[in-house]
Amino acid sequence: MELARLGNSELEITRIGLGAWAMGGLWQWGWGAQQDQDSIDTIQHAFSLGINWIDTAPVYGLGHSEKIVGKAIKGLSNKPLIFSKCGFNWDQQQNIQPCLKAASIKQEVEDSLKRLQVETIDLYQIHWPNPAEDIEEAWQAMAELQQQGKIRYLGVSNHSLEQMEALQNIAPIHAMQPPYSLINRDCEEQLLPYCQQNNTGVICYSPMGSGLLTGKMTRQRIAAMGDDDWRKNADDFNEPKLSHNLKIVEALSQVAVKYQVSAAEVAIAWALNHPAITGAIVGMRSPEQADGVIRGASVQLDTYDIALLESV
Numbered sequence: 001m002e003l004a005r006l007g008n009s010e011l012e013i014t015r016i017g018l019g020a021w022a023m024g025g026l027w028q029w030g031w032g033a034q035q036d037q038d039s040i041d042t043i044q045h046a047f048s049l050g051i052n053w054i055d056t057a058p059v060y061g062l063g064h065s066e067k068i069v070g071k072a073i074k075g076l077s078n079k080p081l082i083f084s085k086c087g088f089n090w091d092q093q094q095n096i097q098p099c100l101k102a103a104s105i106k107q108e109v110e111d112s113l114k115r116l117q118v119e120t121i122d123l124y125q126i127h128w129p130n131p132a133e134d135i136e137e138a139w140q141a142m143a144e145l146q147q148q149g150k151i152r153y154l155g156v157s158n159h160s161l162e163q164m165e166a167l168q169n170i171a172p173i174h175a176m177q178p179p180y181s182l183i184n185r186d187c188e189e190q191l192l193p194y195c196q197q198n199n200t201g202v203i204c205y206s207p208m209g210s211g212l213l214t215g216k217m218t219r220q221r222i223a224a225m226g227d228d229d230w231r232k233n234a235d236d237f238n239e240p241k242l243s244h245n246l247k248i249v250e251a252l253s254q255v256a257v258k259y260q261v262s263a264a265e266v267a268i269a270w271a272l273n274h275p276a277i278t279g280a281i282v283g284m285r286s287p288e289q290a291d292g293v294i295r296g297a298s299v300q301l302d303t304y305d306i307a308l309l310e311s312v
């Protein structure tokens with residue numbers, strides 16, 4: 001699979017990476033039940049298809065996603081690049097608190113390294129800029145962890161332009177992780193041009209709108225979702241937005257026929273078409289889903305189809 005350099009880092013990443021949020025299983029922001037063996041099979045299958053990186057976070061399943069990633073990659077001779085995050089703590093009652101204090105970040109990295117069973121994390125990202133007044137303290141702590149070799153490169157997620165500018169004064173930002181898909185194009189205006197100007201890599205999340213743009217999501221399926229799936233009550237999966245989003249899915253399905261791929265793959269290819277985007281983080285829950293998204297890395301949409309999708 002084609003590789004791309006992640007901004008000003010030395011990492012060469014495939015255009016699609018595996019997103020491990022849903023592999024966290026049942027928790028406050030879970031995706032409904034997920035069998036661990038399915039997650040492990042998915043990770044190993046995705047790597048056998050050529051994907052060379054995985055994005056996880058401690059908060060996904062309160063440590064569970066990182067543990068599963070650690071288990072899945074343990075026996076692999078050729079390990080993928082591991083990207084994780086920091087910025088949330090939780091207590092025994094599973095109450096989640098944002099925290100960006102230096103001591104907390106340093107403890108978080110030790111916990112993540114143990115769960116992942118690795119000696120270094122290839123890209124370590126501030127998950128959310130919350131509390132905003134502590135992002136610089138966290139960044140300074142991350143720069144120290146980089147010096148110690150516990151993390152290789154530094155990234156941010158969900159940050160504003162002003163916040164990124166403040167952090168660049170302390171240590172370079174190697175990568176930025178925003179949401180980006182046909183249903184969320186907010187980063188196009190300021191963040192993507194800023195990253196292009198500063199040679200900052202961009203790995204975008206939810207390129208298929210968290211499953212909404214795959215062609216497999218229907219009104220009936222959403223209605224039948226359990227309360228343990230965060231999407232059931234999400235704005236994009238409910239009216240008034242849902243009707244419009246399903247129109248986008250119709251257009252994706254129409255374009256997909258021409259390229260003989262899935263609607264999901266067209267959604268990913270559209271996101272990857274933006275010149276600022278280095279890679280797309282694609283959530284997968286089964287080996288079959290991995291097979292159903294992989295060609296999204298190689299489809300080249302023509303200008304006519306891009307215009308058609310964007311007009312909807």
Ligand SMILES: NC(=O)c1ccc[n+]([C@@H]2O[C@H](COP(=O)([O-])OP(=O)(O)OC[C@H]3O[C@@H](n4cnc5c(N)ncnc54)[C@H](OP(=O)(O)O)[C@@H]3O)[C@@H](O)[C@H]2O)c1
Pocket residue numbers: 018019020021022031055056127157158177204205206207208209210211212214216264281282283284285288289290291292293
């Ligand atoms: N930094 C942040 O704040 C942040 C926020 C969100 C996500 N992320 C990262 O980005 C990753 C990807 O985002 P995402 O998981 O929200 O969304 P996504 O990649 O847009 O959608 C993933 C979901 O689509 C469905 N799917 C996958 N392949 C499919 C296929 N071939 N056919 C039909 N359905 C398929 C699966 O859900 P179902 O089968 O259940 O429908 C899967 O969980 C996350 O795992 C996480 O690593 C980061």
